[in-house]
Amino acid sequence: MSVRHARDDGAAARGDVRTAHQDLHSERGALRGEHPGRARNPVVKVADLAWLEFEKPDLDRAEVFARDFGFGVAARTEGELWLRGTFAGPPCVVVRRGRASRFIGPVFRAADRTDLDRLARATGTSVRDADVPGGGSTVALLDPSGFPVRVVHCAGELRALPGQRPLTLNSGPRHRRTNATQRPPREPSRIQRLGHVVLETSVFAHTLDWYLDTLGLIVSDFLFLDGQRERGPTMAFLRCDQGDRPVDHHTLAMHLGPGTGYVHSAYQVTDLDALAAGGEYLAERGYRRSWGIGRHIQGSQLFDYWRDPDRLMLEHFTDGDLFSHDLEPGWAPMSASGLAQWGPPVTRDFLGTSPSPAKVREVVAALRGDNELDPARLLGLIRAMTP
Template structure:
């Protein structure tokens, strides 16, 4: 990507100051493409494989999903909002993430992508019908762009609790008793990926799918080497959208880190967390409030140790927000809440993690000993 900033040593605007203390320095990555192939509208769903669909369905219901469709070999999960399903889980030999599917703004965008990438428009294989393009990002991750023929109807949702705040007394003569039940998922919010080829992958999502960066993080003492993490949102012009739909960070592995699903409010997060805890599921980190994106969060592991997040009250920005820049550190992940756990930041050693590190240092990618040491310092900061 050749576009760079040249208007002053530090780019700052009143709009940018709303979410970040620092802007880009002269010549740093602009966080968007001059002429993307298309501009995707949102995530459509995420695709997984698991060997036991019955166990996957039990956790899905406990976590707060509704069942959109179920066959012998596929489980489609949804939230209460109208739209596409959140997740499809297909029967497979191991538990693994396959890839994300992004929603095309228009059916014609699929034809434009097909011409630009030398691919074909195929059947999406989604309940209700639709079309899809299959791509590979620079990390080798399958990425689909889809246009659905039908949208799922809205379902009854969890109502936010009526709160008394200071002199604003909206609830009188009634007690507050949030039910101990699953947090009712409203929609898919975002997915976080790790990649050894961060710069290539970042530019691919900007150039091919038209995403734009809300925030960059950089490693301590290595800002001149460029960002090591980016929070990307969809570009829907003046329409304010989620601070990030996709987040990516440099690391020794390639693939899934976690996915996030919106619920009603803090009480839904907390009561739903108690429900999960009572059923023996393991919290990875939470409850707290993030800095980049401002979401209230709570992270959990499913029975196969894949990480999922409940979130509420995230930032919404339109296309005119410039990227913020901040140092990458564990302590910089939250405004308040318990310290980030070793499980959440991936600092617990495992045979697979050791293999990832060895493979990354031996391979042709952006990982080198200096980057690895800086990532370790960030994880322990």
């Protein structure tokens, strides 16, 4: 069943779902008949992202960057590197030895072990042992874009580690710090937890519906191409549905594009000073900033984007929005200028719009393929993503 026709009209009539138009997170709401942004009866409702899976040929180099970026090491073998944050829970990232540096796929955390059985029955798969420190169970799936997606229930979790303390701030008449100076140390921004992953897909609508129907994600914000709103959204920020419990504005974001692949992943740090001082630490060690520091519009988080030695993009963030399940999606036009409330101009490196022979080949292949990209949409994307 497509969620495009799965709106729970009874809930809307009862007032159980609030609109998001009163300065909550978007200036606009849905028009009549537009995508509701949630499924009426999803197979399961995942609780969160568990971790992300990557391959890299050089685990030693990957570990050096990981420590500089602020990860802790949960486990290391000859072929695997498990990275963690300071919060209790599962690891943030697993890096396996492979021929090339690449993103494999996301792993979501099941709310309950029985959800894996329900998911396996609905998808014709099976529940297997999970290759995670401490043990657990998992179901392996494939989304419509071709990404391997796993849902896992872990037998145990990592204990919390000491984290960076937020600085005590003086603000206006509130003098919380007296006879003391501020000297945040120049050190890595210690990662607290995994926040979200962003993916590009050429089959956006089909993939979006799969995540809503299968994993129970719900949309916080839709973006559409200016002048093409009637054709539906081209980007979605999706959160987990945990009922009245507020969760991250987005756990997964995806947008239409000529390619299918990883865009970036984001990791929470303590506060703005930790984010900024950690950025200085990375710059001193020769790493490349992609874009930042600034504050986003959708999600509101403070951000700072960096490239690892293999040019994969990672984000430090702090102070993101938290939404409960009773907010409907916001709708806004997709534009490079609409990515931030403040900060430096968005870069071509972040947008991925720098011309190259590989990018031209990707666009040509997409226009010839069986997907949702056509010349009008491609032109709209180019205009939207032109700084």
